[in-house]
Amino acid sequence: MAESLKVAVIGAGTAGLVAVRELLREGHQVTVFEKNNKVGGTWVYDPRIETDPLGLDPTREIIHSSLYRSLRTNLPRQIMNFLDYPFSKKEGGDPRSFPGHEEVLRYLEEFARDFQLLELIRFGKEVIRIEPLDGSSQNWIIEWKNREIPSGDKSETEEELFNAVVVCNGHNTEPKIAQFPGINVWPGQQIHSHNYRTPEPFQNQIVVIIGKGTSAIDILKNVSPLAREVHQAVRGVDFGLKKQENYDNVWQYPMIECAHEDGKVVFQDGSSVYADAIIHCTGYKYHFPFLKTNGKVMVDDNRVGPLYKHIFPPSLAPGLSFIGLPILTVPALQAELQAKWVARVLSGKLKLPTEEEMTSCVQEFYKHMEPAGLPKHRTHWLLQENLEYENWFVTQLGMPPLEKWREQLILLIKKSALTFSASTYNYQDEWDVDKWIQEVEPLQSAVPT
Numbered sequence: 346m347a348e349s350l351k352v353a354v355i356g357a358g359t360a361g362l363v364a365v366r367e368l369l370r371e372g373h374q375v376t377v378f379e380k381n382n383k384v385g386g387t388w389v390y391d392p393r394i395e396t397d398p399l400g401l402d403p404t405r406e407i408i409h410s411s412l413y414r415s416l417r418t419n420l421p422r423q424i425m426n427f428l429d430y431p432f433s434k435k436e437g438g439d440p441r442s443f444p445g446h447e448e449v450l451r452y453l454e455e456f457a458r459d460f461q462l463l464e465l466i467r468f469g470k471e472v473i474r475i476e477p478l479d480g481s482s483q484n485w486i487i488e489w490k491n492r493e494i495p496s497g498d499k500s501e502t503e504e505e506l507f508n509a510v511v512v513c514n515g516h517n518t519e520p521k522i523a524q525f526p527g528i529n530v531w532p533g534q535q536i537h538s539h540n541y542r543t544p545e546p547f548q549n550q551i552v553v554i555i556g557k558g559t560s561a562i563d564i565l566k567n568v569s570p571l572a573r574e575v576h577q578a579v580r581g582v583d584f585g586l587k588k589q590e591n592y593d594n595v596w597q598y599p600m601i602e603c604a605h606e607d608g609k610v611v612f613q614d615g616s617s618v619y620a621d622a623i624i625h626c627t628g629y630k631y632h633f634p635f636l637k638t639n640g641k642v643m644v645d646d647n648r649v650g651p652l653y654k655h656i657f658p659p660s661l662a663p664g665l666s667f668i669g670l671p672i673l674t675v676p677a678l679q680a681e682l683q684a685k686w687v688a689r690v691l692s693g694k695l696k697l698p699t700e701e702e703m704t705s706c707v708q709e710f711y712k713h714m715e716p717a718g719l720p721k722h723r724t725h726w727l728l729q730e731n732l733e734y735e736n737w738f739v740t741q742l743g744m745p746p747l748e749k750w751r752e753q754l755i756l757l758i759k760k761s762a763l764t765f766s767a768s769t770y771n772y773q774d775e776w777d778v779d780k781w782i783q784e785v786e787p788l789q790s791a792v793p794t
């Protein structure tokens with residue numbers, strides 16, 4: 346008989362919401378802890394920026410979302426949905442295939458409402474401790490802080506026991522910054538993209554942007570019309586100064602070699618600029634300040650581990666699991682498949698391998714990364730293996746295969762992410778995704794439009 350467990354879910358973003366739905370479908374009793382006062386996680390735009398714009402001060406008040414005001418999705422809405430809940434164009438909404446961020450929040454809010462998830466969420470509760478009771482993976486202490494109660498109040502924290510915990514706290518909040526000599530004496534303004542909201546503060550400035558990911562490119566496009574000059578420093582490229590097509594004031598360089606007290610920023614090809622601001626678009630760190638597992642799960646150089654399938658720590662499975670860790674994936678689809686699998690493992694319908702087998706599988710995975718030239722910090726990057734990973738769950742769960750158009754669209758997007766020069770290509774407006782889908786699979790009718 347299927348087991349019904351008392352499960353805590355941490356976070357009510359994309360991953361947490363779909364996790365609750367899947368856990369409920371499997372008959373578990375679920376409580377969600379969400380530190381914010383609404384659902385949506387990353388997609389809840391917050392115009393505030395943190396007191397330390399580089400995010401180095403551990404005592405700063407943390408703003409969860411990293412959205413900038415102008416953000417449009419970098420994936421088409423056609424693949425940002427949960428499988429049985431289309432991300433449809435709605436009257437009064439943003440009809441574009443790559444909509445603005447408000448549209449994604451609306452989708453998640455409607456999902457939470459339509460599946461009656463809201464009543465299971467304890468808002469304003471920040472989890473500060475997750476610890477196995479007496480080391481057992483079947484009993485977990487969850488301790489949380491009531492955000493509305495002023496600190497110092499005796500009743501500020503509370504705790505409760507659960508049989509299992511599913512961690513869905515997101516990983517786009519704790520900035521990772523570039524390191525170079527002179528970073529601490531350089532006099533200009535430095536911020537991480539986590540704290541970038543609007544271009545106005547950079548009006549008439551000479552700005553250096555570090556990075557070439559989607560945030561770097563979006564911010565470059567956003568800032569360049571107002572800034573005097575934009576200089577993009579890109580890692581792993583061995584070339585000299587390159588003026589960017591379609592822009593009068595944007596140049597690309599290899600990474601920063603060093604920065605000086607007089608405001609000079611020197612690049613690895615020897616060229617230099619005197620700049621006013623540096624924007625680090627250099628990604629994020631996994632961060633679980635609440636996890637007390639006695640070293641059984643650690644974050645080392647951005648590797649969270651050991652984790653079987655990026656989800657279960659072998660020695661604490663199935664009581665502790667993580668949803669949404671892999672990056673360069675299709676987040677909603679990935680979270681949904683992971684969540685279905687976790688829910689069924691917890692109910693006993695699907696069996697995990699033994700602890701030893703899971704551990705050796707993780708070790709095998711690590712061993713293959715080194716010869717493939719993949720450093721530890723890329724443990725959870727699934728750019729190439731994306732579909733292989735998703736399809737593993739599809740098979741385990743006995744689901745019908747993913748639609749062909751979806752698979753091909755994912756492959757196309759991932760290939761584009763590797764090759765296209767997004768700073769000069771306005772893919773969000775130029776791609777006609779619906780037409781493309783019809784061409785790939787003319788007879789399919791299930792695509793949400």
Ligand code: FAD
Pocket residue numbers: 355356357358359360361378379380381384385386387388409411412413416417418419420425470471472473513514515516517560635668669675676677
């Ligand atoms: P989050 O959305 O971050 O949710 C985590 C939740 O956990 C939050 O609500 C937070 O308040 C809560 N929480 C955290 N810690 C605690 C705690 N201790 N106690 C209680 N609650 C806690 N994805 C796409 O599919 N398409 C895109 O176009 C896209 N663009 C992006 C652009 C940017 C700038 C960023 C940063 C991300 C983008 N993503 C995009 C990725 C996006 O993060 C994922 O799609 C998805 O929103 C991640 O969901 P999540 O639930 O894992 O995390």
